[in-house]
Amino acid sequence: MTRGGREKDRDDPERKCIATGESQPKAGLIRFCLGPDDQVVPDILGRLPGRGIYVSADRAQIDKAAKKGLFARAARQPVKVPDGLSDLVERLVTQRVIDLISMARKAGDAVMGYEKVKDWLTKGSAATLIQASDGSERGKTKLHPPEGNGGFIGVLTAGELGLAFGRERAIHAALAAGGLRTRVVEEAAKLAGLRGHLPTRAGGHDGGVTAMKDT
Structure with a gap:
């Protein structure tokens, strides 16, 4: 990998x-x-x-x-x-990830919200589960990412993920296979390196206020 x-x-x-x-x-x-x-x-x-x-x-x-x-x-x-070159790069890559998810949403290849994501996961429509790094750990563990490479992204905050869907915040999202998924996964992996942590299943970090739900 x-x-x-x-x-x-x-x-x-x-x-x-x-x-x-x-x-x-x-x-x-x-x-x-x-x-x-x-x-x-x-x-x-x-x-x-x-x-x-x-x-x-x-x-x-x-x-x-x-x-x-x-x-x-x-x-x-x-x-x-x-x-502040590394800070600049992080901001640009963050915006790139948000833009790619937004493009996937407009193409019908991305959804947000617990129930919609759960439905995609149940039907096998989701290839990647995206969850906000500052979302409730209890709520996030109720959804299980698809198997395989790039099955989980947990590097965006709820506010950042929300921007991709035109919302104030988003905790749960999913990407379908094909389309822009590979590019989203690649750019999110870069962002994880720039933020000094690897995207894990838990996807959380110690700082910030816990965002409880999608709005």
């Missing part, structure tokens, strides 16, 4: 992380490039022109690359690294 949340495929293009020196599939890496002013720019969509510089989707590795001048070394020229 790669950091990007899928099985490693020998046909996947690989790139070397400038912080770890290890090569891995691009799905588990954050691409950076240089802007017109030689400032390091996160290329979350992987579409910006210019030579790509890759760092593992891990806050510690991005901080290491920024502090030790690894971006300049990789670019072979002086560069400008913005303050």
Whole structure:
């Protein structure tokens, strides 16, 4: 399994992380490039022109690359690294996950709410269970994620998950197989690395107010 949340495929293009020196599939890496002013720019969509510089989707590795001048070394020229680069990357990846789930919802491939998610799980329509990291643990354990890779995502807060569905908050959601699911799983795995924890079944963390239900 790669950091990007899928099985490693020998046909996947690989790139070397400038912080770890290890090569891995691009799905588990954050691409950076240089802007017109030689400032390091996160290329979350992987579409910006210019030579790509890759760092593992891990806050510690991005901080290491920024502090030790690894971006300049990789670019072979002086560069400008913005303050709080890892925070910026986290915000951008968070928004990317929200946007992808929203797109899946509009395509009919995502639902939210306990009863709808439970129905999808019962019928086998759900390939991935998504639960808010700050949701009630008691309520979340009543639903069981589908088996297989990428069956559970628990890295978004209730407020963030709610944004994907045009709601104030959401605790439970599900994705159907196909469509945008693979991309959601990959980006959510990156976000987990950037937030310093792995997406687990419990999906919780110690901070924040517990969100009790979908609204």
